[in-house]
Amino acid sequence: MTYGNRNPLDSLDPTAMKEPKMPPTAPPVDQQAAARFAPARLDVVDLTASYRGLPAVADVSLTIEPHRVTALIGPSGCGKSTLLRCLNGMHLMAPHATVTGQVLLGGTDIYDPRVNPIEIRRRVGMVFQRPTPFPTMSIRDNVLAGVHLGRRRGRGTHDDLVEQALMRAGLWKEVRNRLKAPGGGLSGGQQQRLCIARALAVEPEILLMDEPCSALDPISTLVIEDLIKEIRETCTVVIVTHNMQQAARVSDTTVFLNVEYAGVPGRLIEAGPTEQIFNAPQQRATEDYTSGRFG
Amino acid sequence: MTGIPADRAAAPLRRGRGRGDRLFHSGVTAAGTVVVLVLLATVVFIVIKAWPAVSHYGPGSFLSSDRWAPSDAVANQADPNPYGILQFLYGTLVTSAIAMVIAVPVSIAVALTITDVAPQRLRRPLSALVDLLAAIPSVVYGIWGIFALIPALRPFGDWAATAFDGIPVLGTVFSGPFSGVSYFSAGVVLAIMVLPIVTAVCREVFATAPCAEKESAYALGATRTEMLRMAVLPRSRSGIVGASVLGLGRALGETIAVTMLIGDNVLSITRSVLGQGATMPSVIANEFTEANQPFHLSSLFVVAGCLLALALVVNALGRLIVRRTGENIA
Amino acid sequence: MATHFASRPEAEPRPGGPGLRRRMATDMVGTGVLWLATALTVGVLLWVLGYAAVQGFRYLGPEFLTSTPPGDPSRAGGGFLNGIIGSLIVVGLATVVAVPLGVGAAVYVVEYGGRLARAVDFLTDLLIGIPAIVTGAFVYALWVTRFGFSGYAGAISLALVMLPLIVRATAEILCLVPRDLREAGLALGVTPARTIVSVVLPTAMGGITTGIMLAVARAMGETAPLLLTALGNDLFVETHPDHRMSTLSLQIFSNAITGFEAAQARAWAGALTLVILVLLCTAVARFVARRSSVTGAR
Numbered sequence: 001m002t003y004g005n006r007n008p009l010d011s012l013d014p015t016a017m018k019e020p021k022m023p024p025t026a027p028p029v030d031q032q033a034a035a036r037f038a039p040a041r042l043d044v045v046d047l048t049a050s051y052r053g054l055p056a057v058a059d060v061s062l063t064i065e066p067h068r069v070t071a072l073i074g075p076s077g078c079g080k081s082t083l084l085r086c087l088n089g090m091h092l093m094a095p096h097a098t099v100t101g102q103v104l105l106g107g108t109d110i111y112d113p114r115v116n117p118i119e120i121r122r123r124v125g126m127v128f129q130r131p132t133p134f135p136t137m138s139i140r141d142n143v144l145a146g147v148h149l150g151r152r153r154g155r156g157t158h159d160d161l162v163e164q165a166l167m168r169a170g171l172w173k174e175v176r177n178r179l180k181a182p183g184g185g186l187s188g189g190q191q192q193r194l195c196i197a198r199a200l201a202v203e204p205e206i207l208l209m210d211e212p213c214s215a216l217d218p219i220s221t222l223v224i225e226d227l228i229k230e231i232r233e234t235c236t237v238v239i240v241t242h243n244m245q246q247a248a249r250v251s252d253t254t255v256f257l258n259v260e261y262a263g264v265p266g267r268l269i270e271a272g273p274t275e276q277i278f279n280a281p282q283q284r285a286t287e288d289y290t291s292g293r294f295g
Numbered sequence: 296m297t298g299i300p301a302d303r304a305a306a307p308l309r310r311g312r313g314r315g316d317r318l319f320h321s322g323v324t325a326a327g328t329v330v331v332l333v334l335l336a337t338v339v340f341i342v343i344k345a346w347p348a349v350s351h352y353g354p355g356s357f358l359s360s361d362r363w364a365p366s367d368a369v370a371n372q373a374d375p376n377p378y379g380i381l382q383f384l385y386g387t388l389v390t391s392a393i394a395m396v397i398a399v400p401v402s403i404a405v406a407l408t409i410t411d412v413a414p415q416r417l418r419r420p421l422s423a424l425v426d427l428l429a430a431i432p433s434v435v436y437g438i439w440g441i442f443a444l445i446p447a448l449r450p451f452g453d454w455a456a457t458a459f460d461g462i463p464v465l466g467t468v469f470s471g472p473f474s475g476v477s478y479f480s481a482g483v484v485l486a487i488m489v490l491p492i493v494t495a496v497c498r499e500v501f502a503t504a505p506c507a508e509k510e511s512a513y514a515l516g517a518t519r520t521e522m523l524r525m526a527v528l529p530r531s532r533s534g535i536v537g538a539s540v541l542g543l544g545r546a547l548g549e550t551i552a553v554t555m556l557i558g559d560n561v562l563s564i565t566r567s568v569l570g571q572g573a574t575m576p577s578v579i580a581n582e583f584t585e586a587n588q589p590f591h592l593s594s595l596f597v598v599a600g601c602l603l604a605l606a607l608v609v610n611a612l613g614r615l616i617v618r619r620t621g622e623n624i625a
Numbered sequence: 626m627a628t629h630f631a632s633r634p635e636a637e638p639r640p641g642g643p644g645l646r647r648r649m650a651t652d653m654v655g656t657g658v659l660w661l662a663t664a665l666t667v668g669v670l671l672w673v674l675g676y677a678a679v680q681g682f683r684y685l686g687p688e689f690l691t692s693t694p695p696g697d698p699s700r701a702g703g704g705f706l707n708g709i710i711g712s713l714i715v716v717g718l719a720t721v722v723a724v725p726l727g728v729g730a731a732v733y734v735v736e737y738g739g740r741l742a743r744a745v746d747f748l749t750d751l752l753i754g755i756p757a758i759v760t761g762a763f764v765y766a767l768w769v770t771r772f773g774f775s776g777y778a779g780a781i782s783l784a785l786v787m788l789p790l791i792v793r794a795t796a797e798i799l800c801l802v803p804r805d806l807r808e809a810g811l812a813l814g815v816t817p818a819r820t821i822v823s824v825v826l827p828t829a830m831g832g833i834t835t836g837i838m839l840a841v842a843r844a845m846g847e848t849a850p851l852l853l854t855a856l857g858n859d860l861f862v863e864t865h866p867d868h869r870m871s872t873l874s875l876q877i878f879s880n881a882i883t884g885f886e887a888a889q890a891r892a893w894a895g896a897l898t899l900v901i902l903v904l905l906c907t908a909v910a911r912f913v914a915r916r917s918s919v920t921g922a923r
Binding site (some may be wrong): 313315316318319320322323324325326327328329330331333334336337340341343344400401404405407408409411413421423424425427429430431432433434435436437438440441442443487490494509518519520523539544545547548549550551555576579580583584595596599602603605607609610611612614 | 646649652653655656658659660661662663665666667669670672673674676677680724726727728729730732733734736737741742745746747748749750751752753754755756757758759760762763765766769774785788789792809814817818819821822839842843845847848849852853856874877878881882889892893896899900903904907911
């Protein structure tokens with residue numbers, strides 16, 4: 001809990017917070033959806049993630065509130081992507097990767113050996129830097145790729161599910177007439193929205209986005225940023241971005257990580273409401289970074 | 296393994312002007328030309344040697360009979376062709392088919408294990424072990440097949456010989472008795488010999504599946520086998536086909552191990568895979584140096600020519616498929 | 626937004642997702658099948674090697690390595706000295722022929738480029754695919770019909786087997802040599818030929834040696850083409866390659882199919898000797914590859 005005191009969101013003891021409470025500033029949420037679908041709170045406690053024994057990010061404690069967009073910012077090499085990948089256990093998929101500390105999803109440690117990592121990855125979805133539609137699948141099959149897992153094929157057509165997911169990803173109008181076309185034929189921005197639709201179709205509680213716009217043109221970027229604000233109504237979003245304007249535009253909460261020099265792990269410097277991080281940061285490093293003095 | 300991709304090849308060096316340069320250039324050009332010449336000469340010499348028999352009996356007569364009886368041959372007389380080669384074609388195709396049916400699924404599984412399932416530190420040793428299978432000489436597989444494999448296959452062979460009795464197709468394919476040396480035994484040994492080749496190509500193909508797609512599958516909550524089915528296998532389909540075709544090319548031409556295990560029945564097609572037969576390479580190996588009947592040796596060159604044509608077509612096909620997938624994926 | 630959730634076809638209880646337990650079980654079974662296939666493959670390898678070792682060591686000994694087979698194959702005793710010497714001579718000659726040709730052709734393919742080079746590249750793949758027995762028949766037609774069965778004929782056929790393997794291996798290694806090295810050489814005003822000989826080839830030497838050793842291992846075990854070219858000679862040690870010659874592989878073949886127990890014992894001892902020789906070549910190849918400057922880092 002090295003930086004726990006500096007984190008205004010972490011003022012409560014995480015273990016005491018079994019019942020996630022809606023933060024007062026959270027956007028209005030459809031009651032029915034919320035009841036059915038309430039995302040759990042995510043608490044990171046003393047997390048250190050390493051590759052081959054070398055920590056990439058160390059001693060991070062923070063809380064990610066439901067129905068909020070949390071942005072992770074910081075200079076390259078500060079471990080923000082690694083931290084993101086720790087939030088759904090993807091970090092451990094890499095060879096020689098280890099984790100210490102806890103990530104509590106609704107109070108349950110996702111690294112507890114009794115917890116099934118597959119279940120966690122279904123509850124916490126992820127979108128990557130480069131769009132990765134499965135090239136041999138049609139648009140429709142791409143959307144259903146995660147949904148079909150574990151279901152016998154042909155059981156229900158899932159037409160409505162495809163439509164919903166594509167609508168939520170803002171792609172429905174563009175592709176409704178060519179659902180059978182291969183997903184690789186779309187433009188970069190459309191592919192990325194297809195990947196978002198694919199992730200949303202599984203109905204995750206939390207969606208992790210690892211620099212989702214860095215490979216896209218400015219217009220596609222804007223479309224996806226608007227999308228993120230809508231997605232928030234049904235699920236929590238955590239986004240890694242190297243683009244500070246983007247963080248300011250889309251996020252409710254901003255987390256700043258920094259690394260002093262190459263070879264030492266990145267650390268959490270400051271976390272708080274986006275407004276505060278950009279306008280009244282409490283740490284010198286945060287101010288230097290957000291004002292563009294380095295990074 | 297799959298040819299030199301254009302972007303990996305070095306920039307062509309300008310031809311130098313010095314004498315040493317010219318000498319070196321013509322030297323390596325000559326070496327390159329030798330490769331071309333060897334292939335051309337192989338085709339030409341085999342055709343020349345096969346020509347007497349082909350022109351005497353007519354090309355069609357070889358492929359319209361399954362009886363190979365050199366002792367019936369009479370010189371200088373227009374009698375029916377005693378050198379039917381259908382049974383060799385059949386034997387080659389059947390043994391290769393048995394080999395592929397066994398080797399391809401196992402190879403895919405082994406390649407997937409090596410690229411995606413085994414713990415990181417086991418991957419290199421495992422692929423080295425599988426490669427070792429390719430290093431063992433054919434003649435060793437042959438002697439091992441006779442003394443170790445056939446006794447081990449006998450219980451299965453005897454069971455299969457009776458189990459399918461009366462069932463229309465299977466009954467014929469597995470009609471007994473199991474003769475030990477047989478299409479089946481030869482096919483199993485071929486499978487073992489082809490396995491490292493198919494595995495090696497599959498391994499390369501699977502390794503090109505992008506990490507990002509694998510992670511996407513995992514991020515959707517896929518289990519490992521679901522990830523393989525989602526992100527690795529679909530895009531590798533044509534690579535697997537190419538690998539199998541290359542393996543087939545190897546199986547078609549394999550000689551000594553098959554010769555030792557197939558029983559050398561040259562007189563007819565044996566329908567049952569449990570019976571004895573002969574393949575194109577095996578008849579050449581068995582009779583070549585003792586061919587003393589009229590047109591006997593020349594007819595063996597006809598067999599060699601057919602085998603060469605088959606092998607060239609299959610290999611060219613396999614290389615093209617593997618090469619094209621390589622380009623598509625990269 | 627509410628309608629989106631109400632219209633889901635079936636409400637699954639969270640957490641877990643649909644059929645998680647069944648999926649985990651399927652995954653276990655699938656992974657098990659993959660491991661089973663791998664274990665089976667490694668098991669067959671060990672079976673072949675182990676069986677050859679057990680059978681071979683029964684007779685492999687000083688007598689086997691220093692004497693020729695008895696005139697009557699059913700008699701016990703004797704060895705494959707003539708085959709071992711024959712193998713070394715024939716494979717040695719084949720290597721001497723195939724290495725310069727193969728490396729030269731690979732240099733041509735990679736360093737000079739052009740239409741013929743691309744043709745050579747593709748034809749190399751086709752040559753690899755030619756059955757060795759057909760190569761044997763070719764050398765018979767080319768050589769044996771004029772000069773008779775001989776060690777030379779056997780060496781030519783093995784050289785033809787080795788040639789495309791060496792071209793392919795060398796070409797792949799040459800492609801891994803960084804382009805900068807060549808450009809650095811040329812920039813210094815060194816001629817292209819010198820650049821290749823004194824910069825590119827030495828850098829690739831380890832990888833080329835690996836390719837050559839693997840080709841030698843392959844040739845050492847090759848039997849089929851030798852049947853039609855070197856023919857074999859079970860009676861005495863022949864050191865002049867102008868005469869018909871035995872090799873280890875030929876002797877294993879002829880002794881294994883006799884049906885006499887004594888001959889089979891010799892065949893097994895020969896098979897073990899051959900396996901050891903081939904594995905030695907392979908081990909040297911791997912060792913060199915690991916230490917090589919280009920392939921080591923891979």
